[in-house]
Every structure is written in C-alpha cells, then in structure tokens.
Amino acid sequence: MRKNPVLNQIVQALFWVLVLIILFYVLFPFYWALKTSFTNPAELSKTALDWFPSSPTWENYRAVFQGQPFGRNLFNSLGVAAGTVIISLLLSVLSAYALGKFRFRFKSALMYIILGVSVFPQIAVLGGMYTTVRALGLYNTWGGLILSYMIFTLPFTVWVLTSFVREIPNELEEAAVVDGASPLQTLFRVMLPVMTPALVTTGLLGFIGAWNEFLFALTFTTTDVARTVPVAIGSFSGASQYENPFGQIMAASVIVTIPLIVLVLIFQRNIVSGLTAGAVKG
Amino acid sequence: MATSTPSTARRPGRNRSVEATRSRTAIWLLLPTIIVLALVAGYPLLRTIYLSFTEYNINTDPAPKGIGFDNYAFRLDDGTLSGLLTDPQWWQAVWTTVKFTVSSVVLETLLGLGMALVINSKFRARGLLRTAILVPWAVPTVVSAQMWNWMYQDNFGIISQWGRSLGLLEAGQSFVANPNTALGALVAVDVWKTAPFMALLILAGLQSIPSDMYEAADVDGASKVRQFFRLTLPLLTPALLVALIFRTLDALRVFDMPYIVKGNAPETMTMSIYARQQMIDNAQFGYGSAVSVLIFLIIMIFTVIYVTSLRVRFD
Numbered sequence: 001m002r003k004n005p006v007l008n009q010i011v012q013a014l015f016w017v018l019v020l021i022i023l024f025y026v027l028f029p030f031y032w033a034l035k036t037s038f039t040n041p042a043e044l045s046k047t048a049l050d051w052f053p054s055s056p057t058w059e060n061y062r063a064v065f066q067g068q069p070f071g072r073n074l075f076n077s078l079g080v081a082a083g084t085v086i087i088s089l090l091l092s093v094l095s096a097y098a099l100g101k102f103r104f105r106f107k108s109a110l111m112y113i114i115l116g117v118s119v120f121p122q123i124a125v126l127g128g129m130y131t132t133v134r135a136l137g138l139y140n141t142w143g144g145l146i147l148s149y150m151i152f153t154l155p156f157t158v159w160v161l162t163s164f165v166r167e168i169p170n171e172l173e174e175a176a177v178v179d180g181a182s183p184l185q186t187l188f189r190v191m192l193p194v195m196t197p198a199l200v201t202t203g204l205l206g207f208i209g210a211w212n213e214f215l216f217a218l219t220f221t222t223t224d225v226a227r228t229v230p231v232a233i234g235s236f237s238g239a240s241q242y243e244n245p246f247g248q249i250m251a252a253s254v255i256v257t258i259p260l261i262v263l264v265l266i267f268q269r270n271i272v273s274g275l276t277a278g279a280v281k282g
Numbered sequence: 283m284a285t286s287t288p289s290t291a292r293r294p295g296r297n298r299s300v301e302a303t304r305s306r307t308a309i310w311l312l313l314p315t316i317i318v319l320a321l322v323a324g325y326p327l328l329r330t331i332y333l334s335f336t337e338y339n340i341n342t343d344p345a346p347k348g349i350g351f352d353n354y355a356f357r358l359d360d361g362t363l364s365g366l367l368t369d370p371q372w373w374q375a376v377w378t379t380v381k382f383t384v385s386s387v388v389l390e391t392l393l394g395l396g397m398a399l400v401i402n403s404k405f406r407a408r409g410l411l412r413t414a415i416l417v418p419w420a421v422p423t424v425v426s427a428q429m430w431n432w433m434y435q436d437n438f439g440i441i442s443q444w445g446r447s448l449g450l451l452e453a454g455q456s457f458v459a460n461p462n463t464a465l466g467a468l469v470a471v472d473v474w475k476t477a478p479f480m481a482l483l484i485l486a487g488l489q490s491i492p493s494d495m496y497e498a499a500d501v502d503g504a505s506k507v508r509q510f511f512r513l514t515l516p517l518l519t520p521a522l523l524v525a526l527i528f529r530t531l532d533a534l535r536v537f538d539m540p541y542i543v544k545g546n547a548p549e550t551m552t553m554s555i556y557a558r559q560q561m562i563d564n565a566q567f568g569y570g571s572a573v574s575v576l577i578f579l580i581i582m583i584f585t586v587i588y589v590t591s592l593r594v595r596f597d
Contacts, residue, residue, distance in 0.1 A: 099312070
C-alpha cells in the first residue's frame, strides 16, 4: 500500500506522540518519587509541585538511615529473600527432576496440587499460618517469613523448572544413568549445569516476589528485628495524614526500587521468557 | 497446559524393576517439597477451615470453641438470620473487590494491548520503550502505593494539582480521600503497575504470529484494521486469556496496595482486607477464618473454571 507522503508523515508523527505518551505514563511516577526524594524536606511544602528540585540534597537519604531502622529493614529483606530463594531452588531442583524425567503414579495429580497451591490466596492460610509460625517459635524471625514465603515461591519454582527439565533431551540423562551415576549425581553433575539459565530466571523472580511481599511480613513481624522493607515503607507515617514524611518515604522507595530496576534491566530477556513460561504453563 | 502430562517415554524393553526403582527415587526427590507444602499450605488451610467452625478470640480465649456453622449463619431469637452470609460489611467487601477486579483487569488489558501493539511495530526506540515499560513492573507494590499516595496527596500531590486545574477538585480535596472516587483512584494505581505485565504477555503472543500471515493478508488486500480484527485478535486470544485469568486471580486477592493507601477504610475494603481486619485487628480468629474460607472457595471456583477452560483450548 503506497500512501501519500504527507499523510504518511502525519501518521508517523502521531505514532511518535503515542510513544512519548506511553514513556511519560510509565516513567513519570517514578521520576516524581526520585524528584521528591532529592527535595530539601524544609522546602517540600513550597516546592512540592515544581518539576525539578531547586537545590538537590541527600538530606532525605541520610534521614532514612539515621532516624529510622531502615538499614536493619534492608538487611532483613535481603536475608529473607535470599533464604527463600536458596531453599526453594534447592527443593524445586529435586522435584523438577522427578516431575520432568521420572514416571510414577499420581504424577499429574501432584502437578495439579502444586498448580493449585500457586493460586492459593495468601489470606486463606493466614490464620493457620499464624498459629503454625507461633507454635514453631518462628514469630518475628526470618525463619517464620522464609517458611511462609514457600507457599508462593515453591510452587512457582517447581512449575517453571519442571517445564524446563522436560525440554532437556532424555539422552543426556540416560547416558549418565548408563554410566552408573546415581540419581543425585545425575542431577547435580549432568542436569544442573544445563539448568543454569532457568535457575537464574526463576531465582530472580522468586527473589523479587519475596522482596516485595507485604501481608505475611506485616502479620508475622512485630519489631524491627525481622521487619522487612515493604512493611517499613508501608507504615512510615507521622501522627496524622498531613505529617507523612513523604521526602523520606520517597527516598526509601527509591533505595529499594533501584536494585530491582537494575536487575530487571540486566536480565530483561530472561524475565520476559520466565514470566511467559510461568504464565502459559501455569 | 499441553505439557502437563509430559512424555517421559523411555525405551521399550526396560524391565519393571528399573521402573519401580525409578519411581521410588522420584518419591524421595519429591519428599522435601511435599513436606514443606504440607506444612505451609495443607496444614494452615485445614487449620483455617477448622477455625472457621469455632469461636476463638486469640487474645482472650484459651482455646477455640466449636460452634458449628454459626460463624457463617445462625438464627437469632427473633428468627432472623445473622452471621457472615448476611453480614453487609462482607458483601460490601465482595462488591468492592469485584468492581476493583473488573475495572482494573479490563483497563489493563486494553492498555496492555495498546502498548504491545506499539512496541510490536518496527521503529527505532523500540528497545527503549520495551525496557521502560518494565519499570512499573519492577517497582514493588508497596512502593507504587506510596508513590501514588504522594501524587494523590491533597495539598502537595501533583495529581490533586491537575485535578484542581481541570476543575475536578477543590482546594484540600483529593481523589483518594473522597469515598466516591477512592476506588477509581486505586484502580489507576493497579493499572499503572500491571498494564506493562499484560503488555509483555501480549507481546509474546504477538511475536508468535508468523509474519507471512500478514504478508498473505496484504496480498489479498485486507486493510490493517481488518487484519487486526480477523487475524491478530483471534490468534492472540489464547495469550490474552491466560494473561486475563492471571490478573483476575491476582486482583481478587488484592491486599497490599489498597491497604497501604486507605487502610481499613470501608469504601476500599477488599475481601482480603476484611478477613485480616477480623482476624488480626479484631482478634476474631473464628469469624475471620470463615471469611478466609469463603475467599478461598471463590478463588478455587474461579481456578477450576480457568483450568478446565484452558484445557479445552490447549489440549
């Protein structure tokens, strides 16, 4: 289809306007948080609506670490998210090998149960989990959070890794079995190296999930000993709505978001494929 | 779902004892996962169901006391029904959640489709745009709630400022503080956060459509609009459907974002917020568990519909 050049240019221009609108829409809220975080808190009430900070300052960032136990919260979040990912990857590598390469009874029933757990509303287990966590003496500890996070991380990692293991050619495993390798040797020496990309993707998505979790963290922690960043940011507040220290909230928000954005940008290809694998296959 | 029953067909002629050994090995490999899932999903779920048939104030009662179905419904002395099933607050929470879910999922899908179509066309800044739309997805939900909370802030929020210049708001008003617009304001936050996710899933679907189909349509002289409705949309349906169902399940469970922006405010109380309020804030573990059980049933019914409808499509 040949179009006349003027019309073509108008269409082109409209298209670019559309691209700019989308860019503005997705990036503006984050820019606004960034801008606010660099605004001098004393001037915030005067300059809140300016598009650029007039005299950028690190003041809010300093206040977040000095006035609040934010460093501790960050440490907790890192520990909990790392623990969750390590344990769930370890468990799910074993399961994925069994589900992807072995034949046994009740396999599809088990797959459905795992899929079912992955859509469990967290709130449905909140009451039972609360009593479990207390009974195990894990209330207000990393362990309690790591344990409870298994409910959404584990089904996801098992499911995605299983679909990955299935794609590994059977010959690879059979060769190892013929050579007399035990199942665990086969798994860790032969399968695991091939699985690395899938492990990175699922590990990263699991990490993000645990890093962002709010409901369990809010309910199973009471003090800053184990309180994670989302709870800290969610409950940053002054005595009334008008006293919310938004400069500090935005600084804290930027601190926890930047690492995620960097990770996401580095691994964007893997993430997109991991998300679609997780979505299409459950 | 096509891959849910994989073909692990081994060479024929393997003898039975090898198969038996392998199936024993499989159980051992799966055991840790099964134990953990039983501990974090199976037991708490059963415990919640059990508690829903009890009266149990976690702060004052030493132990749960069985009361049958009374949390769900019981007859008062004058014969009228009471309990969760006739609790107006619960039904209001259900209605709020449904409104939230339907409007945010519809808007996300339309917006995600639009974004995906733009990114799918060939232009120079395509990679940049594709990367940029990952930003809202990467922002933690709690952070996005606080970012928007600030933009909605009545005096100093930029959106309130825009609202004032459009004549929609008076000084000191905001979209989230007004009970009539609060839910809509929350939908906007959810849409911002998740439309990119939709766009990515839809984009994956778009890119799996072979380009020679479009070439054939061009040769046949079909217009771009006609191509979209006759070719793109039907081929995209499976991907769209999956994305839609996923987002619906998420939205039905929503807790964190509305809770951070509005707390336990009745006009934006979702089902999950109501359950947690009963259980944790009011310490009514019995009643709160009954709420949780109903939420669980709603989600599970939806999931069963989803699994069966997907099987129909992919098997």
